[in-house]
Amino acid sequence: MTIPAGVDPHLAFVREDVVPRPPEGCEECLRFGSPWVHLRLCLTCGHVGCCDSSPNRHARKHAGLLGHPVVQSFQPVEDWRWCYVDEAYA
Template sequence: MSTCEHAARLPSPEPAARTPEGCEECLRDGTRWVHLRLCLDCGHVGCCDSSPRRHASAHAAGDEHPVIRSFEPGEDWRWCYVDEQIV
């Protein structure tokens, strides 16, 4: 497995979730999500790609913030959208 340079450049400490109660855009628009993801660059909380609106990956592409982590209780994995790998 190759090393993800994006994960190596993340801020420390991890940013706080901007909307810990749910997906930022879904809350604003009154839509639903399946699972949540936290942007490790800025703290944006977005919904996963199994959700109808896919706000986490849209944020990653639009804001060039490629590394997220699961924002689900009991999960601690991280993913880089650019490198398409667990980091």
């Protein structure tokens, strides 16, 4: 498969049918009782993690550990995607 110029090759990891888990907040923060600032949805597996402004940065840790590079904001009024590998909007 040839990736067109200017298109993030990490978008190949994105699945359109992901189901947020858990839908109510950051999976790890809920488990440990930690606070978060904003939430990010992994577009490969549906993991919900906290953002880089949160104390634990679970979304970034998940991306690095599992190789799932692209997240989407999981905030109700935001509609954007971020690639952790390229450190850019996807």
